Amino acid sequence: DVKVTQSSRYLVKRTGEKVFLECVQDMDHENMFWYRQDPGLGLRLIYFSYDVKMKEKGDIPEGYSVSREKKERFSLILESASTNQTSMYLCASSLSGTGLTNEKLFFGSGTQLSVL
Amino acid sequence: GDSVTQMEGPVTLSEEAFLTINCTYTATGYPSLFWYVQYPGEGLQLLLKATKADDKGSNKGFEATYRKETTSFHLEKGSVQVSDSAVYFCALSDWTGNQFYFGTGTSLTVIP
Numbered sequence: 500d501v502k503v504t505q506s507s508r509y510l511v512k513r514t515g516e517k518v519f520l521e522c523v524q525d526m527d528h529e530n531m532f533w534y535r536q537d538p539g540l541g542l543r544l545i546y547f548s549y550d551v552k553m554k555e556k557g558d559i560p561e562g563y564s565v566s567r568e569k570k571e572r573f574s575l576i577l578e579s580a581s582t583n584q585t586s587m588y589l590c591a592s593s594l595s596g597t598g599l600t601n602e603k604l605f606f607g608s609g610t611q612l613s614v615l
Numbered sequence: 616g617d618s619v620t621q622m623e624g625p626v627t628l629s630e631e632a633f634l635t636i637n638c639t640y641t642a643t644g645y646p647s648l649f650w651y652v653q654y655p656g657e658g659l660q661l662l663l664k665a666t667k668a669d670d671k672g673s674n675k676g677f678e679a680t681y682r683k684e685t686t687s688f689h690l691e692k693g694s695v696q697v698s699d700s701a702v703y704f705c706a707l708s709d710w711t712g713n714q715f716y717f718g719t720g721t722s723l724t725v726i727p
Contacts, residue, residue, distance in 0.1 A: 542659075542720075
């Protein structure tokens with residue numbers, strides 16, 4: 500069965516800490532995404548990557564960075580966590596779109612991050 | 616730019632009631648349309664999809680028809696069950712298939 504695995508289900512951090520959220524997929528997908536999910540706001544794209552060592556900003560990249568050193572792993576980094584980054588973080592992956600057949604996203608179970 | 620608008624929740628229904636969750640979209644080119652479902656404590660999973668106009672996606676008794684003339688992809692189910700309680704997200708992927716846009720989600724609670 501295909502899988503997107505996020506390293507932590509729940510995480511509690513202090514303001515100012517550096518936080519790493521890890522995501523691994525076993526489907527050999529080219530595309531990987533990080534979203535945050537907040538009540539009433541739905542899913543908002545933070546960063547995405549179409550290939551190893553490649554990254555693109557999404558809609559809300561401020562305060563975040565990412566790393567994709569290997570195809571299967573996409574890490575989200577909060578350089579200095581703040582309370583407004585308390586949220587559910589969802590990682591997703593997909594095959595590279597061909598423009599002819601649109602691919603679907605596979606999601607991890609999410610990491611609920613609380614910044615105190 | 617591309618976007619998705621879906622009806623606000625929360626929605627509460629009795630078991631066996633009819634469900635409609637409205638979704639409209641704005642897109643250039645020919646997007647694919649999706650409904651994702653998120654059960655409590657889990658990530659999102661694909662419920663159904665449609666890739667071109669007039670296509671009907673269906674799964675687990677849920678249906679949605681890709682209507683280009685009204686730019687809509689409404690989710691329907693004839694008889695909901697308690698186990699359908701979840702958050703439902705409408706989404707589209709752009710013409711490249713590489714970018715995805717989500718609605719804000721609609722929370723559904725089905726009571727016995």
